[in-house]
């Protein structure tokens with residue numbers, strides 16, 4: 001039976017301490033005991049962690065942080081060298097907090113089994129005990145527990161083991177890794193509360209890839225795009241990314257410091273595509289939280305032992321870097337929080353805030369260790385297909401590395417949201433954004449959007465029909481139209497919600513309330529009702545309106561006649577011909593179609609706030 005080096009060391013140490021092998025407790029994890037043929041279900045996972053916590057009560061604590069949709073207990077495990085488990089006390093001690101999330105896609109559970117081994121090596125065998133010197137290690141063994149317990153041999157067609165694996169989505173078939181911004185699932189809401197209680201310094205989300213075949217077993221992505229705080233981004237780019245790759249490689253695994261996504265599914269020579277994170281993803285959410293986020297993707301075609309031990313090594317490597325750079329990391333985070341709290345300080349000035357990031361056209365040639373492949377025309381699909389051979393293909397490929405800001409906004413001092421938009425406000429509250437209410441009606445100048453040209457995606461995506469295309473769009477894709485700003489003097493009733501931007505979570509508010517942001521409330525459909533026309537004119541009433549207009553307004557008459565000449569569909573529709581006059585009347589204006597109800601505040605001064 002082959003065992004991982006960490007286990008071997010654990011047994012060796014225990015043997016030395018306890019004398020005879022017969023008395024040595026077996027601290028192998030369930031996955032190690034099966035030689036990585038299987039992964040434990042949730043009860044067995046928790047039982048192993050509880051056994052460790054009982055054996056090391058001064059260093060390990062298990063806490064519940066909420067319930068899944070199906071009612072299971074969400075848990076975090078805390079490993080702390082001196083038994084200090086209170087987040088405030090840990091922050092005060094100057095130690096950095098690492099939070100690792102496992103099994104958000106519950107068929108991808110490598111990180112869970114890696115964390116069980118790591119926990120054992122931190123506090124039982126103590127072969128890694130030094131990694132707790134300046135860091136407190138917190139992990140979620142299984143985040144998507146309901147998906148994890150939907151075990152089957154047929155959940156992950158691309159993946160090489162273990163025998164049974166969980167399901168990608170949660171109990172209501174929502175992908176939790178698309179829910180961070182809109183925060184609809186009970187799991188997301190519980191996680192956000194827990195996250196803010198702990199306010200970790202570094203966040204990791206463990207996954208397993210889909211996609212092409214190659215030699216690497218560990219791939220990872222760390223955002224250092226222009227929307228990341230500058231000092232953090234530089235540390236990520238210059239230090240963390242190269243060091244993680246080097247340290248993982250030194251352990252005998254093979255790491256690629258990027259997420260391997262092809263420009264062309266059937267032709268790897270076309271290179272690797274750009275990846276940037278939107279707030280619907282865990283690591284995109286971290287940008288709004290002013291924290292570095294590491295996305296780990298183990299390669300699906302490697303055997304389970306290779307993957308779990310590879311996941312172990314990248315977590316070990318990150319803990320090493322964090323232990324060395326703890327003070328630096330804490331300072332970067334403090335600075336990023338302070339900068340975020342200044343976003344509303346120069347309302348509607350020159351400061352541009354990035355809402356979306358894209359590729360700027362720059363490629364970097366990167367050494368790439370793939371496998372030999374052939375491309376053949378398939379008589380089954382009618383398209384090219386790729387088949388890989390397990391012979392190395394060591395090439396240099398173009399990688400789309402250059403990033404630019406594709407959409408931005410000038411932040412206001414804050415937002416004001418009429419209180420009837422309860423679902424929109426509720427999401428901000430779920431994110432722990434500081435909200436205040438007006439105590440009296442307030443009249444003042446605000447900027448307000450009017451939006452048009454939206455099209456809604458035909459098929460549902462995460463339970464919505466958003467105005468963006470993309471994943472799962474199939475059929476008719478969504479399309480975001482445009483929203484134009486105008487300055488107006490408006491009255492907002494008492495009880496309106498004011499969202500000041502002089503707070504740590506200002507970026508969450510901006511991304512949720514600016515329609516142009518990729519995961520805004522408007523794009524997800526939370527404001528769909530503003531696009532509905534609610535009053536209509538009867539034909540005989542509009543006929544009268546049209547005749548009066550034609551008689552009194554020669555310019556309108558000319559426009560109408562031009563339209564009939566130029567637009568056959570219009571000319572052939574009696575209803576459209578009458579609507580032409582209704583849409584140019586004050587009656588239509590009162591429908592307020594596309595009028596965005598949120599105001600952008602020029603200042604917070606003079607607002608009657610509680």
Ligand SMILES: [Zn+2]
Nearest residue numbers: 105108207208
């Ligand atoms: Zn995944």
